Amino acid sequence: MAKRNAQDELVFLPLGGSNEIGMNFNLYGYGPPHDRQWIVVDLGITFGDQTTPGVEVILPDPTFIEAHAHRILGIVLTHAHEDHIGAVSRLWPRMKAPLYATPFTAFILREKLREEGLLEEAHITEIPLGGKIKLGPFELDLITLTHSIPEPNGIAIRTPLGTILHTGDWKIDPDPLLGPPTDSDAIRRLGDEGILAMVCDSTNVFVDGHAGSESDVRDALIPLIGGLKGKVAVACFASNVARMDSVIRAAEAAGRRVALVGRSMHRMAAAAKSVGLMADIKAFIPDTEAKQFPGNKILYLCTGSQGEARAALSRIAEGSHPHVSLGQGDACIFSSRVIPGNDIPIRTLQNKLADRGVRLYTERDHPGIHVSGHPCRDELAQMYAWARPQIAVPTHGERRHLLEHAAFARDLQVPQQVTPRNGDMVRLAPGRAEIIEEVPAGRLYVDGGMVTPENGDALRERRHAAFNGVIAVSVVLDGRGQIVSGPQVRTLGLPNDADNSVDDVLDDLADEAEEAVKRMKGANRDDDEAIETAISRSIKKASQRIWGRRPVVETTVLRI
Structure with missing residues (x-):
């Protein structure tokens, strides 16, 4: 075990998977604040929904740890679910740290890296079930658990300031059919040695009983x-x-x-x-x-x-x-x-x-034709009885899951509980567990095969267009700025009724656009951008009057 220095701290930092189910991205740091060494546990994705039209895959934003990439000792993967490994092939180039996984997970990961052309560059070290990894001040023991995929692992993370049990995804299945059952003896031994903190799955914290076998x-x-x-x-x-x-x-x-x-x-x-x-x-x-x-x-x-x-x-x-x-x-x-x-x-x-x-x-x-892969309350109580941690750190859940998990841990006599959001850096030791810093944490969207910022212009415009509709206006002007043809107006996604035919509405909008051009004077008639702006403003005002909406307006000015 590495020696402990007076300034050393042990911190936990979720950048995904806390306050949400999915997109797990957990960091553990050790050392003085100005020179921490890091390990990453899992690097997963989540999926788009109705609020992200056109976006199917969402990644955690690694900006914070990317700035410290030279101090990442390794990326350790607990199992092969997409919300735990799905972001590796897209984000690994921003960290370029060694990868560690058990054989089944490594097989899946290689396929993903091959698809991105990274198989030769990104090195994967296969670790056997129950294996050990030494990464700087971190000594990691893999703990065999049961879940809904082969080779799920918890990780005992030993440091000079204490041991963390990171459970990953798990349940207690006495007869999992494929693979061994939960290694409860290993967890009990860790509990006997003393576990500082347990970072634990919260998915089914509201469900009584057991998940089932x-x-x-x-x-x-x-x-x-x-x-x-x-x-x-x-x-x-x-x-x-x-x-x-x-x-x-x-x-x-x-x-x-x-x-x-x-x-x-x-x-x-x-x-x-x-x-x-x-x-x-x-x-x-x-x-x-x-x-x-x-x-x-x-x-x-x-x-x-x-x-x-x-x-x-x-x-x-x-x-x-x-x-x-x-x-x-x-x-x-x-x-x-x-x-x-x-x-x-x-x-x-x-x-x-x-x-x-x-x-x-x-x-x-x-x-009977389905059982969950995550622990219900009786299983959580059993895990806490085996591990007996000093600090409960719920993860893998929405806000209500994390708070309920913390309350449950308190009822189970766990001395301390902390419920971080993504980006909250938790100091686990020395001293009482507390959030000491907030770092940038966000999302990246895979949009049309490209990785884009969460609040990028493309998605914002797409959402706006989806709700408000689109109007396209084109007008042809001569060299003096006089209208030669048009304006022609087309709408997309905007309603009409029996009292307002499509042609009547389009005529009204065309009249508004024409008036906007006629109101322009002098040099403004020579400025295509100014004309486009004036028409767009006029059309938006008219749309607000007609439909109560402000659609996306695209105006094209042609000169002859």
């Missing part, structure tokens, strides 16, 4: 799939390899062969096989050949459980998938939960499937 899901899927007659599709998270395995074995028990539908399914299956999982199942049927099988002899394992527009199941529901179709007498099982915010696209997807005559099975009407 993956073995229970398998027990529910086997009779359900066995009793269906037509073609069967099952939608689940591709990363939940244990669920994939359960579906496959339920299909085989029913005499069905399995076709994977969706790129993520193929990628995760390849990663699982690379570490020895799913070794004894039958070969998958290519979706191009699956239609040759009788309906009661095939099962499609599909991506798209969250209603993603371009995923396999949405294309099947639209009838646009080139190889897979479902219809009357067929069934679709949603072996997944509804992620908050995805309610509308999932409902739309399910309605489209139902309209085709497909019978739907969801966790709402068949609760």
Whole structure:
């Protein structure tokens, strides 16, 4: 263990994943304030929604730590979910620190780095389950946990000022089917040694009891799939390899062969096989050949459980998938939960499937076909009983989750609790835990394949146009600034009713634009930019009068 100096501090800094579920990006710093060394734990993404039109992927903003990139000792990844590793391939060039992961996670990460052309440059060190890493003053022990993906790890981070247990995502599953159960003995030993702080998953803090075991899901899927007659599709998270395995074995028990539908399914299956999982199942049927099988002899394992527009199941529901179709007498099982915010696209997807005559099975009407990968309150209480930390630092949750988690930890007699937001630097030691600094923390949008600022002009204009509509005005002037043709006006996304036909409204707007030009005098008639500004202002005022909105107005002035 490194020696401790009088000025040394141990700090925790979330730049993503605190006050939100997703986009996990956690930093631990050690040393004097002017010369801290850092490790990064996870570097994930979140997804766009109705408030970010055109943006599917959102990244954490690494600006703060980028300025200290030369003092980053390593990026350690707890597991292979997108909200924990999805940003690595885009943000690694801004940090260029060594990467550490267990074999399954490393397989997935290599594929992502290959797609970005970084595989040769970004070095990944594979760490075995239960392995150790020494990074400057940090000594890291991987703790085997259970979750909804292979090889989930907690991390015991030992420093001269104390030990932190960073749980990552976890649950307590006595029978996870794939991989070992939670290493409770290791956590108890850490508790006996003394844990300064536990940085812990808060996702299900409002849910009583236990999340449930993956073995229970398998027990529910086997009779359900066995009793269906037509073609069967099952939608689940591709990363939940244990669920994939359960579906496959339920299909085989029913005499069905399995076709994977969706790129993520193929990628995760390849990663699982690379570490020895799913070794004894039958070969998958290519979706191009699956239609040759009788309906009661095939099962499609599909991506798209969250209603993603371009995923396999949405294309099947639209009838646009080139190889897979479902219809009357067929069934679709949603072996997944509804992620908050995805309610509308999932409902739309399910309605489209139902309209085709497909019978739907969801966790709402068949609760046993899905269990969460995150700890409920009884599991949280058990983890605190094993670890016995001095400080509880809730993470992986919205604000209400973090505050409830802190209150729960207080009820469990944890001496201190702190609930940072993204950008809040928490000093864990020496002294009492407290927020000592606020650093820049924000989001970057992947928009049209480009990484753009959170409040960039393009998205702001897109939002404005989506709500207010667009008006395009063009006018042709001669050399003296007299109107030769136009103004011509076109609208996009603006309403009309029986009392105001489209032509009448356009004529009114054209008159407003013409008057704006006629009011201009002298040299202003020679200034195209001034004319465009005057027309745009006039059109916006008229739009406010007609519709109560101020649309985006694009004005073009041509000269002859």
